[in-house]
Amino acid sequence: MKAKILQKPPASPLRAEILEQPAAVARLLDAEGARAPRILRALGRKARFVMIAARGTSDNAARYAQYAFALRAGLPVALASPSIVTLYKTTVRARGSLFIGISQSGMSPDIVESLASAKRAGARTLAIVNNTNSPLARAADEVLPLHAGVERSIAATKTYTAELAAVALAAESLRIADSPRAGRGLAPELYRTPETIQKALRCEAAAETGAGILRKGGRAVVLARGVHLCTSHEISLKLKELARVLAEPYSSADFEHGPIALAGLGLPVIVLCPPGTPAAAELRALSDRLAAKGCPVFEIGTRGGVKLPRAPEWLAPLSTIVAGQWLALHAALLRGLDPDRPAGITKITETL
Amino acid sequence: MKAKILQKPPASPLRAEILEQPAAVARLLDAEGARAPRILRALGRKARFVMIAARGTSDNAARYAQYAFALRAGLPVALASPSIVTLYKTTVRARGSLFIGISQSGMSPDIVESLASAKRAGARTLAIVNNTNSPLARAADEVLPLHAGVERSIAATKTYTAELAAVALAAESLRIADSPRAGRGLAPELYRTPETIQKALRCEAAAETGAGILRKGGRAVVLARGVHLCTSHEISLKLKELARVLAEPYSSADFEHGPIALAGLGLPVIVLCPPGTPAAAELRALSDRLAAKGCPVFEIGTRGGVKLPRAPEWLAPLSTIVAGQWLALHAALLRGLDPDRPAGITKITETL
Numbered sequence: 139m140k141a142k143i144l145q146k147p148p149a150s151p152l153r154a155e156i157l158e159q160p161a162a163v164a165r166l167l168d169a170e171g172a173r174a175p176r177i178l179r180a181l182g183r184k185a186r187f188v189m190i191a192a193r194g195t196s197d198n199a200a201r202y203a204q205y206a207f208a209l210r211a212g213l214p215v216a217l218a219s220p221s222i223v224t225l226y227k228t229t230v231r232a233r234g235s236l237f238i239g240i241s242q243s244g245m246s247p248d249i250v251e252s253l254a255s256a257k258r259a260g261a262r263t264l265a266i267v268n269n270t271n272s273p274l275a276r277a278a279d280e281v282l283p284l285h286a287g288v289e290r291s292i293a294a295t296k297t298y299t300a301e302l303a304a305v306a307l308a309a310e311s312l313r314i315a316d317s318p319r320a321g322r323g324l325a326p327e328l329y330r331t332p333e334t335i336q337k338a339l340r341c342e343a344a345a346e347t348g349a350g351i352l353r354k355g356g357r358a359v360v361l362a363r364g365v366h367l368c369t370s371h372e373i374s375l376k377l378k379e380l381a382r383v384l385a386e387p388y389s390s391a392d393f394e395h396g397p398i399a400l401a402g403l404g405l406p407v408i409v410l411c412p413p414g415t416p417a418a419a420e421l422r423a424l425s426d427r428l429a430a431k432g433c434p435v436f437e438i439g440t441r442g443g444v445k446l447p448r449a450p451e452w453l454a455p456l457s458t459i460v461a462g463q464w465l466a467l468h469a470a471l472l473r474g475l476d477p478d479r480p481a482g483i484t485k486i487t488e489t490l
Numbered sequence: 491m492k493a494k495i496l497q498k499p500p501a502s503p504l505r506a507e508i509l510e511q512p513a514a515v516a517r518l519l520d521a522e523g524a525r526a527p528r529i530l531r532a533l534g535r536k537a538r539f540v541m542i543a544a545r546g547t548s549d550n551a552a553r554y555a556q557y558a559f560a561l562r563a564g565l566p567v568a569l570a571s572p573s574i575v576t577l578y579k580t581t582v583r584a585r586g587s588l589f590i591g592i593s594q595s596g597m598s599p600d601i602v603e604s605l606a607s608a609k610r611a612g613a614r615t616l617a618i619v620n621n622t623n624s625p626l627a628r629a630a631d632e633v634l635p636l637h638a639g640v641e642r643s644i645a646a647t648k649t650y651t652a653e654l655a656a657v658a659l660a661a662e663s664l665r666i667a668d669s670p671r672a673g674r675g676l677a678p679e680l681y682r683t684p685e686t687i688q689k690a691l692r693c694e695a696a697a698e699t700g701a702g703i704l705r706k707g708g709r710a711v712v713l714a715r716g717v718h719l720c721t722s723h724e725i726s727l728k729l730k731e732l733a734r735v736l737a738e739p740y741s742s743a744d745f746e747h748g749p750i751a752l753a754g755l756g757l758p759v760i761v762l763c764p765p766g767t768p769a770a771a772e773l774r775a776l777s778d779r780l781a782a783k784g785c786p787v788f789e790i791g792t793r794g795g796v797k798l799p800r801a802p803e804w805l806a807p808l809s810t811i812v813a814g815q816w817l818a819l820h821a822a823l824l825r826g827l828d829p830d831r832p833a834g835i836t837k838i839t840e841t842l
Contacts, residue, residue: 384738
């Protein structure tokens with residue numbers, strides 16, 4: 139009988155970076171926790187609104203910012219359409235605004251151009267970037283670096299959570315900059331996110347089980363409400379990139395305005411219902427209705443499915459996404475795909 | 491031999507309302523063309539930015555507004571997330587903003603609540619509604635009525651084009667309100683849109699041919715760039731509602747950031763490339779790349795596919811959507827569905 143040779147599986151940059159997330163977010167908070175309130179105070183104290191330009195995964199961080207800036211600092215957020223500048227050569231009034239460009243590489247020419255145009259029109263500008271030696275970083279008044287280290291995986295994970303942490307830090311900085319009574323500094327719960335992400339990482343086995351509903355077929359919808367919409371978008375993007383599942387994110391509110399017509403066809407549905415979300419009752423009722431129609435439903439939250447650690451609602455997207463990353467990774471493996479070599483994607487897409 | 495009895499097919503409210511669109515838009519322009527500049531001048535002359543709340547089809551009109559307000563009046567637009575008010579009970583700073591609620595029925599409680607919250611926070615408010623005797627109309631400072639008449643079809647068509655026309659009229663009104671040198675009134679091209687929509691209606695046979703790529707399978711993507719993004723969203727929604735095709739709208743720029751991994755699997759792709767769009771070269775190159783990978787591609791624009799009448803870029807969404815409405819109607823018929831009885835949809839969805 140031959141000796142069984144245990145072979146170490148080849149290292150997966152994707153898996154390594156998923157696991158690195160608590161450390162990456164901790165690095166960012168350590169390095170920028172004291173500095174961010176200073177720069178945001180200078181840039182944004184009198185801002186009436188925020189504009190954000192981003193693409194791909196970073197656009198999902200911008201979706202998070204729509205809620206984080208509103209909930210923490212009462213600021214409305216407009217997601218800038220780069221094509222207004224690049225395609226139509228139009229300058230939008232930007233006085234009284236804080237313009238933020240979010241990009242891992244800082245290399246997307248259309249994001250750089252949007253930020254530069256807003257700056258010329260009177261906006262104060264901030265770059266949230268991993269690569270601080272980049273055109274976007276150079277174009278902005280101030281830079282909030284991600285400190286995520288080099289990203290080797292083609293699908294972004296640790297830079298996404300770092301972007302969310304940077305946005306949370308910026309929102310919290312604007313809250314204390316603007317409110318004289320809030321002068322007691324950043325909310326301590328912000329500093330507990332690395333620990334919460336660490337706990338969330340334990341859900342891999344449960345997420346692997348959930349990935350079973352995505353083994354066959356090529357479609358899915360990912361439902362969420364409120365601040366968790368960014369997570370439904372990011373999970374959908376990961377499912378597309380890694381598992382070649384045409385997953386579509388939906389607000390559970392919008393889903394009942396039409397797309398529900400697609401339900402009852404065996405369409406797999408992922409429902410995000412993290413512990414403590416005020417939309418829990420509504421989401422669970424929808425989840426039950428869809429299951430009764432015959433949709434395979436997988437809940438990310440508390441009931442069955444994946445159980446997640448409790449987090450303050452506004453910070454929950456930083457830990458909830460971990461379940462989706464594991465889900466997409468295992469859906470890819472179940473579908474016979476290599477999540478470290480997704481087809482047809484390059485690392486930087488230059489939109490001109 | 492029996493005499494052949496010609497039976498008149500039962501009237502289709504959907505078809506009737508698609509055909510009514512030129513008249514509906516003409517009614518709106520006739521009734522509000524003189525009044526809109528006055529009310530928008532009072533509401534929005536000093537606005538620094540615009541916030542819009544809407545759901546479903548009306549949310550696609552809001553997507554159009556992001557471009558129309560930027561291109562015509564240089565105004566940034568933030569799409570308001572109703573859940574910030576309804577779920578999280580948070581008030582967002584709204585001073586210096588014009589807040590617009592868009593809704594056919596004027597009945598969605600979350601849109602009404604968002605507008606009322608913005609009004610209390612200092613925004614000037616406008617309701618774009620078909621039903622002027624509605625809570626949304628009553629809550630707003632001013633009302634811009636759609637004049638689309640009663641909508642009998644479950645899937646919205648004429649109220650969508652009327653909403654686009656109302657947004658175009660509002661954007662153009664803000665342009666002339668804010669620029670002293672623009673005092674020559676509304677752009678005459680606005681008044682030519684009913685005629686352009688009438689010409690676009692002729693593409694039914696071509697759209698019916700195009701629907702062939704959607705006969706089998708349940709997925710598709712609809713690609714566009716710039717101002718035409720609203721059209722890709724609205725076509726996707728119509729394909730879901732009417733034809734039960736899980737169609738996903740994408741910016742052609744974003745599509746290459748990941749979702750392109752799904753291409754080459756026979757995924758049907760609709761590419762919007764209306765005559766004269768500055769993104770034409772880029773869209774055609776993408777269209778060719780996808781066809782080469784094996785995707786069935788149907789172009790809505792000039793080359794092959796559906797040919798559309800030329801329109802000024804900022805007004806093209808009003809006529810381009812017609813091709814998508816015909817496409818969705820015929821995709822439904824080819825798939826054995828009754829487009830006048832889409833499954834699982836009610837006319838008004840009340841999100842609380």
